[in-house]
Amino acid sequence: MRFGLVLGEVWNGLRRNMSVVISVVLVTFVSLTFVGAAILMQLQIQQMKTFWYDRAQVAIYLCTEYDESATCSGADAGEEEISAVDDALNSDTLKPYIDDYFFVDHEQAYEEFKKQFEGNPIVDITRPEQLNQTFWLKLKDPSRSDIIQETFSGIPGVQSVSDQRSLLDRIFLFLGVASYTAIAIAGLMLVAAMLLISTTIRLSAYSRRREIGIMRLVGASNRFIQTPFIIEGIIASLVGAVLASAASVAIVKFFVQDFLAHEVPFTSYITVEQSLIVPPILVLLGVALSAIAAKIAITRYLRV
Numbered sequence: 001m002r003f004g005l006v007l008g009e010v011w012n013g014l015r016r017n018m019s020v021v022i023s024v025v026l027v028t029f030v031s032l033t034f035v036g037a038a039i040l041m042q043l044q045i046q047q048m049k050t051f052w053y054d055r056a057q058v059a060i061y062l063c064t065e066y067d068e069s070a071t072c073s074g075a076d077a078g079e080e081e082i083s084a085v086d087d088a089l090n091s092d093t094l095k096p097y098i099d100d101y102f103f104v105d106h107e108q109a110y111e112e113f114k115k116q117f118e119g120n121p122i123v124d125i126t127r128p129e130q131l132n133q134t135f136w137l138k139l140k141d142p143s144r145s146d147i148i149q150e151t152f153s154g155i156p157g158v159q160s161v162s163d164q165r166s167l168l169d170r171i172f173l174f175l176g177v178a179s180y181t182a183i184a185i186a187g188l189m190l191v192a193a194m195l196l197i198s199t200t201i202r203l204s205a206y207s208r209r210r211e212i213g214i215m216r217l218v219g220a221s222n223r224f225i226q227t228p229f230i231i232e233g234i235i236a237s238l239v240g241a242v243l244a245s246a247a248s249v250a251i252v253k254f255f256v257q258d259f260l261a262h263e264v265p266f267t268s269y270i271t272v273e274q275s276l277i278v279p280p281i282l283v284l285l286g287v288a289l290s291a292i293a294a295k296i297a298i299t300r301y302l303r304v
Contacts, residue, residue, distance in 0.1 A: 021236045027196050028240025028290070029247075031189030032282045036248030038182040039278050043270050044256075045175050049168075051268035056164040058145050060085060060135040060152050063159045072159050077133060081157025085135055088151060097144055101137040109134065132159060190289060193240075197233045197290050198297035204229060205301045226298045233294030234287055241286030245279030 062081065063072035082103070088094060089101055104112070110128035117123050139145060145163040152158050252275040261269050 021200065021232070024193070024196050024200055024233070024236040025240045025243070027189065027193045028237045028286055029243045031186055031193045032241050032244035032286055033247050034182055034186035034189055035285065036244055036278045036282055037251070038179055038186055039281065040248060040252060040270065040275060041175070041179040041182060043274060043277075045172055045179065047268050047270050047274075048175075049172060052168050053142050053165060056142050056168060058137040058139060058148050058164070059162045060137065060148070061132040061159045061162065062134065063157055064130060064132055066130060067159050069159065071154060071156055076129065077157040082133070084155075085152065085158065089135065089137070094147070094151065097139055097141065097147055099138045099140045101135055104134045104136065106131055106133055190285075193237070194289055194293040197237065197293040200236070201229045201233055201294045201297040202301055204232060205298055226295065226302070229298040230291055230294040233290040233297075237286040237290030238283065241283045242279075244286075245282045248278045248282070249275050251275075 062077035062085070063069075063075065065074055065076045068074055086103070089098060106128040109131040110126070113126065113131055114123055137148060139148070142165055145165060149161045149163065152161050249272060252270060253272050256269050257272060
């Protein structure tokens with residue numbers, strides 16, 4: 001196979017259908033950018049899960065004089081109830097599961113409450129005794145919080161047991177749905193890109209129908225005829241994939257690291273180094289899909 005002749009045919013095809021080629025580049029760029037964003041979102045979710053689940057705590061809220069329940073009869077948890085909880089946490093049964101814990105009384109809870117709601121009128125109408133005294137626990141294995149809940153739920157002086165992981169699960173569920181939505185949109189865009197590539201190849205083949213006829217008359221193989229068209233599709237998609245790869249890395253660099261990491265610093269974010277896993281995936285995906293679409297399109301055209 002004469003590569004010079006093949007490359008000449010590729011150049012002629014790209015030049016003749018430049019507007020359609022640009023459309024392929026743009027559609028491929030947009031669709032693969034969605035794919036890259038979906039991958040980055042999954043990486044970010046996993047990063048945040050690791051960060052927050054390791055820091056997730058279990059809270060044992062004690063009764064206040066305003067609670068009316070089976071374990072809280074309108075009386076504030078006294079020294080006896082507090083000591084009972086503290087003894088249980090230090091017992092041989094629970095101690096192996098607990099990494100560390102600390103106790104927050106009414107005054108400490110109120111000081112933290114004022115910091116969180118500084119400037120809010122609710123601070124003026126809230127009194128320390130209205131806020132729960134709380135044992136905050138950090139577990140060695142956060143997934144074993146059910147042991148704490150089973151031990152302290154329903155005992156006198158304990159209002160409730162709350163696992164922060166359950167709240168995090170809801171947040172990550174929402175983020176997961178957003179990520180899968182991006183994947184679905186990316187899938188539709190990839191289908192559109194493949195259809196556009198097929199159309200481009202057919203138009204290119206039609207515009208060169210005389211050359212194809214001459215090649216057939218002189219005995220050129222289907223493989224020789226098909227190769228320039230497939231390369232055209234690959235080149236157009238490759239340009240779109242490179243642009244999408246650059247956009248994905250740029251999102252992490254300028255939006256995640258330079259903006260979010262400074263404006264919202266209370267969590268962990270993916271790094272530019274971690275995002276470098278995305279470009280090879282996008283390039284391979286773009287090249288593979290374009291090659292398949294071009295191969296199918298030119299093969300069907302030559303059979304007509």
